[in-house]
Amino acid sequence: MEVGVCVEAYRQEAETHRRHINSAFMTFVVLDADDQPRTLPWIQPQPGSSERRGLPGDHGCPLFSPRKYIVSCKQAEMPLSVPWDPSNQVCLSYNNVSSLKMLVAKDNWVLSSEVNQVRLYTLEEDKFLSFHMEMSVHVDTTQAFLLLSDLLRRPEWDKHYRSVELVQQVDEDDAIYHVISPVLSGDTKPQDFVILASRRKPCDNGDPYVIAMRSVTLPTHPETPAYRRGETLCSGFCFWREGDQLTKVSYYNQATPGFLNYVTTNVAGLSSEFYTTFKACEQFLLDNRSDLAPSLQTL
Template sequence: MWRDLLLSFSTPVSGGGHRWVVWSRKTPAELSFASVFSGRQSRKSTSRTEKTMADGEEYRNPTEVQMSQLVLPCHTNQRGELSVGQLLKWIDTTACLSAERHAGCPCVTASMDDIYFEHTIRVGQVVNIKAKVNRAFNTSMEVGIQVASEDTCSEKQWNVCKALATFVAHRELSKVKLKQISPRTEEEKTEHSVAAERRRMRLVYADTIKDLLANCAMQYDLESRDCSHVVPAEKTRVESVELVLPPHANHQGNTFGGQIMAWMENVATIAASRLCRAHPTLKAIEMFHFRGPSQVGDRLVLKAIVNNAFKHSMEVGVCVEAYRQEAEAHRRHINSAFMTFVVLDPNDQPQMLPWIRPQPGDGERRYREASARRKIRLDRKYIVSCKQEEMPLSVPWDPSNQVYLSYNNISSLKMLAAKDNWALSSEINQVGLYTLEDDKYLSFHMEMLVNVDAAHAFLLLSDLRRRPEWDKHYRNVELVQQVDEDDAIYHVISPILGTDPKPQDFVILASRRKPCDHGDPYVIALRSVTLPTHPETPEYRRGETLCSGFCVWREGDQMTKDFPFRCPCRIQPTLQTTPYLQAA
């Protein structure tokens, strides 16, 4: 199918800025280098009446649960701030109520994703917690939680943290197959779409740590440290036993996940205090993963130790085991987590910490793993947590951030696809061109129906080495690195276009995903990365793409008059680019 396409590239200009170049070419609609395929839903502006109920009331997600709590002295720590353990209890309770509202039966906490605490909450302030189910899979569901604090006297509000929890529905000791979520608003569509990628990242998290540790050398960070103050790791070890009583359990007799997390935060704080001899502040928590339940009458053994101390932060590892009788030889592993603490001075600035000396054997292993997790945590916070406009067009690539770059690559495309304010610019022979203009970005999107099976289109479009066969904007493609089954890095060379004296080259990360559930698209996402092995050269002008790719939706057995064959697929090209990016 040949159509006039508007092709767009973001190209570097002198002074560190970028200019937007647009031209028209006659080329197959599915072949544009600068194409990104977005979601299947219509790109016409969503009517606001869709976000209101039939009776005129404002739309509210049926799974949404809100909780407001006044922080009293009994909820605070020695600094007069809300205890993170108490906050985790409230978060878990609110999320569980949301999950049970969707499932219609009891639910248990399976995991809690990483949490970064942006602000502390003081006595007298109000904590507002909102939770809703983002997406339901087969027997598990992702619940999104937002926490904010409020000063009722000044009416000021602060964002405290965001959390993502996974819950599993149980009825009579068996798992329950969940009904699917039907997102309505742009926010709900975005969270629903990206939830599948987050679930994938959770499943590969353990392998990510193992792969990184395989290439991680034992290093002692002595730079900028007072080596006269060394604390043996064994001096920070803490062990505590808790008896699970009825107030600690839910209506099924299982210990509340939030209660276990609160006990874990308590022993971790004690371990951190033994290193710094001060009152530490919890800044981040690595993923909680519950490996099994505990019931009323169980004894929970909680162990904590400082794994590693960096310049201004320390990692504390916590492990929870359960047993029923004192004579019981085998203890059940319930949970493990890693918490990051800092020590703040009177101006709320982090203080320098003493160096920790790991014990031989397991202590050195924990020390190395803590260094690896810190590197991953910093990469993840930079890549996943920061706003899209704060990221450079080309992100550095290395093995420690590959999982999160892939996640960001896919999720950026899905979030762009989920926006509901695309404007239809033109439509010819059932091929629609849509545009979306934000403060710094201009995006193009095309929508068409083609007579190709979605799986076949996915295989063709995901292998960039075959692109020159049918796309004249790809002169040569070299596979630089096959990262894994779903991710690869390519070096792409395009021909000379217009009056430009040099051809462009691109270093592209291509990430592909098959549908997670029925109704999901096949996704191929492209973005620029930087590699030391492929620097800029005088021979080419280095081009960059911020967000591009393809989403291919299977149309099933739908019949159309233009395509009288079975199993067509809907392909929708979209491009995000920078009309002009002011140099910092």
């Protein structure tokens, strides 16, 4: 049984002005005498909103339904993008970050190749091919985190980002971007993406800085004939402090169908294209380690 919890604060004399504090999801499992999961008895909800929240699937609680849609969707059954809903932005941002953290935490990554201390790992499970690249860079961890969380600067080092437009600044740490990529080999027109980017500082010692990205849909940015709409299910960066002015930078990507052929071609032997892009990222960090964008210094 999954339980969603939302914590809000408000002044007693002005209850209508609520402020979101935190959201979390907890999973409870009832065990039998043999320590095996057992079925919960049928819950009789109270009339009204409790009945609505108790319904399964897309008719249930608005916190649960997008979570199930985001984390559990299958590529062949439904679009990977989820509709952006301002009333549910906390849940969507939470799932964006938690999906990346779950991908990072998997223990069956396989080292595929290593070139000049740039390592490439792959992971095949549940019909998904994921890849993970990492390197150590002589840049302060917070600096690296802030620089790469500014997607408007990504075309400076990543040739797969031809242009980036900030569509909506959701809050200090979440934003929606419209990204246009150049034409990939075999395509007839460029791709575009509508991406929710969520950045988070470490919660505890040893936790990484996180920049998580996933595709969303917006009525203001529908598909157009000029571009082939691409989607990213789960991708982003994690940063670990390894010492004074030394940071481990890791990039993760759960390959989607439209990107799969490109990924499988480049994963073999850590191709020069993957390697060149990641080294360009390193050079960007080194060149700008003392030149942070003022808009990002509020963190």
